[in-house]
Amino acid sequence: MAQGWRGKEAIEMATTTGVSKEEFKNAKLYKSVHGIDMEEFYTSGHRTCQGCESALVMRDFVKASGPRTVVTGATGCMYVANTSYMTTPWVVPWMHTQLGGGGASAVGMAAGLRALMRKGKIPDEKINVINFSGDLGGGDMGLGGISGALQTDYDMLIIIYDNESAANTDIQATNMTPWGAQTTFTPTGSKKRIMHDKWKKNVAPMLAIGHPNCKYVATACATFPPMDYMNKVKKALSIGGPTLIHTMDPCPKGWDYHPRYSGDLGQLAIKTGIFPLYEIIKGEVNYTYDARKTKRVPVREYLEKQGRFSHFIEDDFEFVQSRVDEMWNDWEIPGVAPIKGWLSVRR
Amino acid sequence: MTTELVDRKIYEREELATGTDAVAHAVRLADVDVFSAYPIRPYTGVMDRLAKFIADGKFDSEYIIADGEHSQFEIAKHASSVGARAFAGSSGTGWLYATEALAATATDRLPLVALVGNRALDDPGAFGVEHNDAMLVRDLGWLIVWASTAQEALDTTLIAYRVAEDPSVMMPCAVAIDGGYLTHSQHIVKIPTKEAVQKFLPPYNLGTRRMHPDNPVSIAPQINEDWGMEIRRQNWEAARRARGVIYRAYKEYNEVFHSSYANPFFEEFMMEDAEIALIGMGTVTSAAKAAVKLLREKGVKVGYVKLRWFRPFPAEELRESLSEVRAVGVIDRDFAHGGPDDGGVLFNDVRAALYHSSNRPQIVDFIGGLAGREISIEDVARMVRITANHKGEGELVTWIRVREGNGAGMERKGGD
Numbered sequence: 173m174a175q176g177w178r179g180k181e182a183i184e185m186a187t188t189t190g191v192s193k194e195e196f197k198n199a200k201l202y203k204s205v206h207g208i209d210m211e212e213f214y215t216s217g218h219r220t221c222q223g224c225e226s227a228l229v230m231r232d233f234v235k236a237s238g239p240r241t242v243v244t245g246a247t248g249c250m251y252v253a254n255t256s257y258m259t260t261p262w263v264v265p266w267m268h269t270q271l272g273g274g275g276a277s278a279v280g281m282a283a284g285l286r287a288l289m290r291k292g293k294i295p296d297e298k299i300n301v302i303n304f305s306g307d308l309g310g311g312d313m314g315l316g317g318i319s320g321a322l323q324t325d326y327d328m329l330i331i332i333y334d335n336e337s338a339a340n341t342d343i344q345a346t347n348m349t350p351w352g353a354q355t356t357f358t359p360t361g362s363k364k365r366i367m368h369d370k371w372k373k374n375v376a377p378m379l380a381i382g383h384p385n386c387k388y389v390a391t392a393c394a395t396f397p398p399m400d401y402m403n404k405v406k407k408a409l410s411i412g413g414p415t416l417i418h419t420m421d422p423c424p425k426g427w428d429y430h431p432r433y434s435g436d437l438g439q440l441a442i443k444t445g446i447f448p449l450y451e452i453i454k455g456e457v458n459y460t461y462d463a464r465k466t467k468r469v470p471v472r473e474y475l476e477k478q479g480r481f482s483h484f485i486e487d488d489f490e491f492v493q494s495r496v497d498e499m500w501n502d503w504e505i506p507g508v509a510p511i512k513g514w515l516s517v518r519r
Numbered sequence: 520m521t522t523e524l525v526d527r528k529i530y531e532r533e534e535l536a537t538g539t540d541a542v543a544h545a546v547r548l549a550d551v552d553v554f555s556a557y558p559i560r561p562y563t564g565v566m567d568r569l570a571k572f573i574a575d576g577k578f579d580s581e582y583i584i585a586d587g588e589h590s591q592f593e594i595a596k597h598a599s600s601v602g603a604r605a606f607a608g609s610s611g612t613g614w615l616y617a618t619e620a621l622a623a624t625a626t627d628r629l630p631l632v633a634l635v636g637n638r639a640l641d642d643p644g645a646f647g648v649e650h651n652d653a654m655l656v657r658d659l660g661w662l663i664v665w666a667s668t669a670q671e672a673l674d675t676t677l678i679a680y681r682v683a684e685d686p687s688v689m690m691p692c693a694v695a696i697d698g699g700y701l702t703h704s705q706h707i708v709k710i711p712t713k714e715a716v717q718k719f720l721p722p723y724n725l726g727t728r729r730m731h732p733d734n735p736v737s738i739a740p741q742i743n744e745d746w747g748m749e750i751r752r753q754n755w756e757a758a759r760r761a762r763g764v765i766y767r768a769y770k771e772y773n774e775v776f777h778s779s780y781a782n783p784f785f786e787e788f789m790m791e792d793a794e795i796a797l798i799g800m801g802t803v804t805s806a807a808k809a810a811v812k813l814l815r816e817k818g819v820k821v822g823y824v825k826l827r828w829f830r831p832f833p834a835e836e837l838r839e840s841l842s843e844v845r846a847v848g849v850i851d852r853d854f855a856h857g858g859p860d861d862g863g864v865l866f867n868d869v870r871a872a873l874y875h876s877s878n879r880p881q882i883v884d885f886i887g888g889l890a891g892r893e894i895s896i897e898d899v900a901r902m903v904r905i906t907a908n909h910k911g912e913g914e915l916v917t918w919i920r921v922r923e924g925n926g927a928g929m930e931r932k933g934g935d
Binding site for chain 1: 550552553555579580581583585586587589590591593594595596597598599600601602603605619620623722730731732734735736737738739740741742743745746
């Protein structure tokens, strides 16, 4: 499987990638894994699958955010598998919100806390407000609500944890499911080999470009590069205003692979360039793993390890590779803005 | 009364105010911490007015313009979950767009107060009043109350917070006012002082369910068959307890504001010795009272019951009130197609309540005033005649002021 898990190159990318130190001087970024807090705020009590990387997304964001945090979780696998009555894994306050309610739930909490502090009804302090929504909840149904949230000036973080399917309801396609993937809504058949013929919706850049109040948008993977995701959470929470992180979460059940390979698949998603890793800080794009500068691993190595692509023929691998190449070679801002890719100015 | 029209310790002034203006004053006086807005006629005036209060520095609250009613009510719900007093509102199809959030607000037992400016549901579009929008949440754990004057809308909004936030209730409350007829008509309204309101309305306290780092709780995890029954049961009991809290709240309101609400659930008009009674909700009251007065002058023993609280439904009190009448006519500004005997929503609730009456009166239904159509004094007089002549046989439902047939090319009929 993939190389470079503890690669020096990767660690350097995660910690130094051209971010001015001034910008995040209060963020208390992790400089090495030894500096990561031992205390857990997402503990036992959940019943997520073995190898569930979305569970790691939960554990890590709240570890980075710390105990002075309130969390809402939209309906999805991270609601249903995480929080069974009386066995909650959450050490910080947590509340369910509706599938499309993620953005609004964060606004409600942030507004309520601000009003209560201003009026002296509760002590004035910094309380981190975080919502997590899945790709179905955040990327499809709740997109309008997240857009509304990013237009406010409240301090809050919305995490779209993306395991590329509706993983709670037995793996149905969402608009963030990758091209060609088999799901229960998009099975392969004798007449149609490829039922899911849409390219993955590019949600994080869409939200970054359209919302001038939003100072920080990032993509991340919980396992690669090390500390990158947790530091992005810290950056998002320290910069102020509404922020967004989109995580890429390998899902053994939905993607059909052995649970032990979750870390490797996340790493491959980034090294093949199929999932671009970047942060957009006050409108400036900063690649936290720059697939332009490294030799990209062929996407085939990523795809063929997953059962959901087991029906692919040579043409399919080539098609996906060509779209990924186009994204990195032709887009005006690779992975973010497809100008000169499939969107261009008519001449 | 002396030369002072109002007691200045209790009321700061009188103002010519619409129904939505009156509610806006109540929200300001209740020191609401967060309100969220999204435009739809005819409730929107309340948000326009609140926004102006904010702009003029007369109201300290977080004010969020949402991206849709679903978000609007999710915002209010989650503001309420951190212990902030919240307000929202909507009308017609906008209220329905928020339905998922409305249901969860109730099952989360968060005491949000919302204004419903009643409006007909799409399609086809219509601005006028119909009660089906607010009634949509009648079974979901919302308290629902109708006001029929601007003063009553102000009073009721303050009472709604008092009842909803009572520790033994903790249920959201919808204050419904008829679109157009009350949202947009002006009345003289006495505006209470902040001090008086504070005397009546204690601060919102969510207690151990408050979302705050000092109170680390998990709210609304998955229950499935293990706990669903018990949680529904607790909610059911809270709705039953709400009846007693409503009595107390009106008593306290009368004491603080020198108001004269008698039975909090409904107002009885000329019901002493009445043989025929009509019952309805909202602004149809004006026409109904006028008709009853005129008919009384002619010797018809008729009275009118103006129902305020629709949830909890005052079945016992209504049985008592209607125990001496021979026949009851229910005015439904709503529809319930295909329901029992094809009657409206209110009809079947009233009928169910009277089933256990030892002296069960005849009961008939009138569906009228839909999509904002007027219900005139003559219309009400006609209802009284039909109710009085009902012999317990035949059609129970009469549509009032409707073109018969498919309506094509037919003149609009007023009365019979």
